Amino acid sequence: MTRISMPTPSLNVAVSAKAFTSNLGGNTSYARSIYGQLEHLGVKPHLLTPPQPQWTGIRRKVLYTAAESFMWPRRSSCHDMDVLHYPTDTGALVPSVAPIVATVHGVEDAPVPGLKRSLWKKFWLARVRRLLKVADTVITVSRHSAMEIEAAFGYPSSRIHVIPHGVAHDRFHPDSSRDASVIGHLGLPERFVFYLGNLDPRKNAHLLAQAINDPLLASFDVQLVVAGGSFLGSEALERSLHADPRVKHLGQVPDEWVAPLMRAADAYVLPSAHEGFGMPVLEAMACGTPAIVSDRAALPEVAGDAGRVVSELTGCGIAKALHSVLADEDYAAEIAERGIERASRFTWEESAARHYEIFESVSQRR
Incomplete structure (x- = not known):
């Protein structure tokens, strides 16, 4: 009928x-x-x-x-x-x-x-x-x-x-075939960890900068790329990010750059102390990028079993989580696949x- x-x-x-x-x-x-x-x-x-x-x-x-x-x-x-x-x-x-x-x-x-x-x-x-x-x-x-x-x-x-x-699945997907024409001019590191979000101190971008400089990650030659605008009281953090040779701070980026940056990253990390939801986590998952999140607020609810959840919110704790993804290609591929499947439900x-x-x-x- x-x-x-x-x-x-x-x-x-x-x-x-x-x-x-x-x-x-x-x-x-x-x-x-x-x-x-x-x-x-x-x-x-x-x-x-x-x-x-x-x-x-x-x-x-x-x-x-x-x-x-x-x-x-x-x-x-x-x-x-x-x-x-x-x-x-x-x-x-x-x-x-x-x-x-x-x-x-x-x-x-x-x-x-x-x-x-x-x-x-x-x-x-x-x-x-x-x-x-x-x-x-x-x-x-x-x-x-x-x-x-x-x-x-x-x-x-x-x-x-x-x-x-x-999730805007027409934008956030694993196909990177056209990304070079969008972000190729940025001079991105060959390997990098990506952070997208404003520089509100509660989001702990400073801990991520500490993690990328941890000796545990030295052998991977990986850098941190930060895309996010200023926040009330973030001036000192911005100066620190700009001065760090292992950090590339892009500032607030156009919407059309976000998905290509997600796809180019080895991992997306949001070590925030509080998020009501955490939309970029799902967007990274939809791109096939392993997501690492804190165990705070709604982030574990959003990531489910498809993200690497960190309970130790210190530079060392985040470095350990990054090491588990960067050092094990099979594990990284596994959580990336789980992320794609989970993001498809939203x-x-x-x-x-x-x-x-x-x-x-x-x-x-x-």
Whole structure:
């Protein structure tokens, strides 16, 4: 019997444009990927931007905060919206005329060093707490993040929808036949370990730099390639990376470089102390590159049995994990194959379909 597919009803979703117009790392990848697929399902995204488009820097950030917090929830035009979606952890501080869906990617509970970062985090946590109070539904990206949200804010994990990220399999795959034309001009080392992420101290890029200089790895003539933008308080780390002869710091790289860099690396390493998900881990796996991750937060959940998990978060501990991959080609090939298979289970199509179900359900509560 032929199944007749019914047209998907259209939904009008107002969404903060912050993640679409700025590079917010994983949050930007999430927002762009989800809405790229949601449009195929009949979602009409209406990107919300604050006034004064000529303003930049801190003034633009302040405008976004004010608009997200107070302006858009009460905006008369949102009466015509089925859903108001905040995809980057923070958002409304007051109830909205349209149902609110909030995506909260994770909540790190460890203290942070430095007065500026400490004040920033307290402000951020206060905004997340208030958003949870006014949101109709909450989405997060891992079971671990759901437990963090419950522990930090008392928000029941049973009321949180856990929807893992997907992988852009058209970009992240093992075929490297065209990569030389994209990254051949970078002068990359013959053998290197790759780190992709901003230079937030919690991600421990400094430990990875220590590991690459450990005598245990001396015989492999392997270097470290770092691709990631600055973070509040990362100036000293950036100076250290630039001064290290075994480290090539590329800074923030274009999207089209990421997959070729993943494929060219001997291993991808994310020794982070906290990740709500860790999207680059799956992307590296999809490229057929062995992934090494810390045993913290959601990273073991994402890597599953397809990654090398490190419990000793020191330069020496990371060096030992790298040695196990670099010294044993059979082991490296085994976890690479497991990684490809595991990454294949994560698709943006599936993630978007689950978002659509939530948007549709919330819109019917009006």
